[in-house]
Amino acid sequence: MATTGIAARKAMVEGVAYRYAQQYEDSEKEFIEAERLASSYQPQIMGEILNNRGALEVEEVKYVAAQETFHRALLLARERKDRVQEANALGNLGFVATKQEHFDESIDWNRSALELSRALGVKDTVAAIVGNMGWNYFALGDFENAMPLYRKAAEDSERRKLPATQAYWLTGVANSYYALHDERSAQAILEQALKLARGLDEKSILIKCLNDISPVALETGRMDLAEQYNKEALDIQRAGLDQSGVLYSQLMHARIQASKRHLSEAQRLLRGISRDPRADTPLKWEAQARLAKVYDDEDKFAQAEKEYRKAIGTIEAARKSLKQDEFRLTFLSSGIEFYDDYVDFLIAHGRPDDALKVAELSRARTLTEGLASTTEAASPATSRVRPQQDSKELNALLLFYWVGHEHSYLWAITPTKTTYFSLPKAADIEPLVKSYRKTILGMRDAQDAGSSEGKQLYAMLVEPAKNLIPLGSRVIVLPAESLYGLNFETLVVPEPMPHFWIEDVTLTTASSLTLLAASVTHPLPKAKNLLLVGNTEQPSADFPVLPQAPAEMKNVSHYFPDGDRKVLEGKQATPSAYLASNPERFSYLHFVTHGTASQTRPLESAVILSREGDSYKLYARDIVQHHLNANLVTISACNGSGTRAYSGEGLVGLSWAFLRAGAHNVIGALWEVSDASTPQLMDSLYGELDQGKDPATALRDAKLRFLHSPDSGSVFKKPFYWAPFQLYAGS
Template sequence: MDPAARFEQIHADFLGGHLGLAQRAASIERRALFSRDPAWSFKFCLLEAEILSYEGRSRDVVDTLADGTRSFSPRGDAAIKQEILLSLAHARLGQSQLASEELQQAQRLADSTLSPLQSEVVRAEGLLADRNGQQSTAASSFRKSLELARRQKDLFIEATDLSNLGTEALHQERLDEALDRFNASSAIAGSIHANVILQGVLGNAGWAYYSLGDYEKALVSFQQAEIQAKNLGATDNEILWLQSAGLSLYRLGDLKQAQSYYEEALRAADASHDAARKAVTDTSLGQLLLQLGQLDAAKARVDEALKTAQQIGDKASELDALFLQGQIAARTSNGADTERIFSQVYRDAAGTPSLKWETENAFADLYASRHDVRQAGLWYRRAIKTFETQRSSVQDEELRLPFFANGDELYRDYADFLIASHRSDEALQFLDGARARTLKEGLGESVQATQVQPETPSHTARRLNAVILFYSLGPQKSYLWAIDRNGTHLFVLPPEAEITARVKSYQADVLKSHDPLREGNSEAQWLYATLVAPAQALIPKESRVFVVTSGSLNDFNMEMLLKPGQSGSQEGAHYWIEDVSLSMASSIQLLSRLAPDKERTANKLLLIGDPVATGEGYPPLSNAASEVESVERYFPPGDRTILTQSAAVPVAYVDSHPEQYSYIHFVAHGTASSLRPLDSAIVLSPPHADPDNFKLYARDVIHRPLHARLVTISACYGSGLRNYDGEGLVGLSWAFLRAGAHQVIGAVWEVNDSSTPQLMEQMYHGLAEGEQPDQALHAAKLSMLHSQGVFRKPLYWAAFQLYTGS
């Protein structure tokens, strides 16, 4: 084959990500042409070296280029390309001075010849600057390279530069911008089938999600990128995504699996002699070992990381290692050395908000351990301010949802400090100000975490004639504030892991259709004794209770807790629902704006449901028509709009002007997304003109303002599947609250098509008799609980929760 045609063929394989195949083919051509056409032989040599560079085989890059020059002296563009590849290889091998000299030579050659490789030279400058922790210089170089690439219509370099600029935006934690860059890079890379770029973009997007606190989505991206990098043979990126996946697992609390990922990344970094990746992974593993209390092992790792980072001039890795060194010093001594290390990190962390607030929080913890209340409080408030400033920079509402996970530890530490300082009411106000932040912002509320409440929590409880239970689960200990008309009362509860294990165990029994009351379920009894009994004296029988939950309690119905009989006996034991009428609340701050429910003159109903089956895994609902009939009969014909069968299409919701209705009711299948909660949807009928568009998505619901007294989502998983720290369960119910609904009923698990119409008929009967939504739902559930059939089990009546808005 003609060398030019063969070169293009191999280059296409390289772009497509067939790195091993392309590298071997380029090597064969290089050797075959070595004697008879040295110029073409060297072109294949450069292509082979570039492929090896993407595989992370830096030593092989140097050896291959040295072998290629044995019978050929490169000039012009060939010499420039050689110097670029050598510079990047030596940088990865930790030979920063040699790398700098080679890049300078490439720059001189490119400038003197006005080479079309100028964009590649400038891109390499950016990569070296990035490795040296010079982020602003790197970003400037990538922007210049991008401008040159666009002028030269080099789509490969353009896509690479966009990806690199996204990475630089990540370094500066401009997260919206980073994702925009990655999306643009992905579109261009896809158009030229450059899988070698796409896997990097996928992993970098994972870092954006990680920085947003969305560790589940980040883990998925990292794992997918690692698989792609492994298939491509891109060892350098494979190491990076292994380490990144380990970090996500660490943040998710799976320390054993995280350690496994770190150790695999370290083995790969040692084998490929990648000093930069080794420094980062050593630091991550050291952080994990510190968490496990293995201080000597953690110190050995951080010392190794610091030594490597200093040798290769990687300032960012050096700073991370220094911070970990300070954390270890704080555990082993309380002396000046700890302050010196933290001060050094703090001086250099100005451009990295997350490291800045972590250092401020570390200072606060240090002063708190010394009982220096004034300094500790000062540094905690600084850390919160830094975090809040960074959170406010995220403009996209969906991206802002998971962000609080980044600051959860800050808020918890400051609350612990306030409680230890005998300021528990202040701690409650502080924690409550951080709850439902994105929801409150969407509703137009002022949401500064430290703002003064419009009324005290006890005033809110008195005005609503209710008891408020506010939970805050934490890794070492958890808290319950019980608020009644007379004041607030703090109770210390077990660690989150212990509570969560019991919640999951009990919920699993319920979903298996067990009968906890007859079986005397021990988990249900333990949970009542732990979560409610401490405040039992403050909750008289027939109380109205609002619960502000946390962690695993967000998707758990506390009505089905088992309260023991007198003197703790099994005789007389009953579900907690028999004593109280319970509603879920997002925050006390939102409850303080809740007006007592008044009788309305216009009670108009919008009912959408009983859709045409789509054939997409959503079978017909055999009892949907009967539920529609049982609900609609409680509203006069002139006050109801009923959209069923082929009329129950997604666009009909918007076209019906839902803001004019007091009641909105859906009878359909529901879907919930854990990775993208606003993709949760109500499954309706497929429109004739667009049969694939049969879902009403949560993301569409939030953009249509509502004034409904009650929205009922009679569908599976209407409450959603995804818990966000500080925000709670996000899905369809959250979306309708965000749109302005006063109250929403949604399901936390799959609902039964036979029992649900009965429950809804009973509830609407109560509403028609003048009961408030919480009272009507409570009575409907009790009617099922007191029945003699299978519907008495919590599986059938406890799926639905009532969520109170504002």
């Protein structure tokens, strides 16, 4: 038997059996023997052996060894053209990357595994990979992308009558809802998962369901139920029936003890978790932040701040380990709750200036870091933000917003002082913002008596600081969360007669104080020249020709002499032509095209140009790779600003991409723009710029021409037509 191919497979099967029995030493011996025999007698199963041995090494927490084993399996599978084992090895490399908390790398491996598994029709593998990708996106704070992946994996498990995996993936769906503050949906799905888990012999699944439903019960004020779930999980673990999730059970127990004011016990538990080498990174930062809250409740303020700093440091270290912008963008969502707690802590202890610094630390990190790699823009870690000095040098009042779960704040910054104001919580602000956008997009008159949201938002967001904002002020708004989707120009000032705020002030939007500080020291380009791109051929049925594009192209080009402009239009307006035009040498860039905004993958947002082979999209991910020094980039396209706001980063789309590339200012649209009105608005904009006005003043004056049109019946007075375009300040 020992000299036959059958023996190699027998040794592998026994190795797997020992692994399931957690007899790791015996399992390893069998896999070593299986490898030895297979190399001589049955080399075709070597890839299968290596994939199983790597799985053992993962369970033994030998992640580097597992990675090497899976790489060997991958190379061997490709050499032997064994596509099934190649798919397994790719998925396994994704799994071990997840265990190492290299979530961005894991997604890359899993995408390759998914593509191959689908081509092979290996349904079991596809379902596992989809669920694991949900896990990756969730860990990166991208809950919107995680949820449908988890849901698909759960539905597939249900179809294949696999209740254990169905329950497991359902917890992922529920946790995504919970992270998005939809506790009701989370609770309903977790109750479904828990019911499934109670019918199984797998205690690890039951513990996961109990650990996930406990915080939902606590958050919704059902302390007794939370404690009941937690006790059940702890009892299973104490009985030695299963040790998986023990640290999460302890964390939940600590939260319950803190809620019951048993602070010493909560402190002991949280301190132990934060120091436990088994704790993964998100668990560690949560334990540190919750320990800070316990110390605060005990009036141990210095120790509380120390733990908050540790938690923020842990989050930042994890974020810096990510290599791709796509994943850095979402990551802060998974830890923003604890920045929020730290800001509240500092405000409560009379330190609003320090709270502002912490709030700023979370802002526009991916944008700032990208600029720092190509310019002299300072990084948040090294820069010393001086808001009042920046206000003076920019000749503007700065309005810095923080929208939090329990409390929101506004810092109004002038050259001589910084004043903070308490605002309503996110749950009070966000529905109003959503409703007001709906009013504007419905092309209703936002100033009429039947529309109160504009007045309510002005009262909430601006009125507290109105005594610091004289008429005619230049104002730079630094929004947060849902406020990125709001054009503050459209807020309705009630007195002396209802009017839009744009009539009182000149507004610009910015992402962070750090970027504003950098903009003060970065000289604008001296040359006045234009790269004009648009009036494209129709690349597909989805993007018809824009009837007014020729007029807008003509209007804009009129303000630049022939020698100071380069025009790409018609079949010449292709992505490769833009990239080859040396866009960094132009002080003005203007796009007259369709645009797309991707909700789930914002770096896939694109300017739609003429077809060249299979390509007609200038993607945001390509834009950021080509440095700019433009004074102004104008994206005369729908949703140029993006449709999804990221915690700390703001709206990410085409405007963000051009800022990331180095543009000093970008004009982008918050919603679909009108082909009828936009050419007139752009003609007015460049007419004002031609008179020497700065972009903020020029855009405001162009909008006021619409708003103050002598034609009383003009529909262009409505904010739907002039308000989508917003000016964003870069560095």
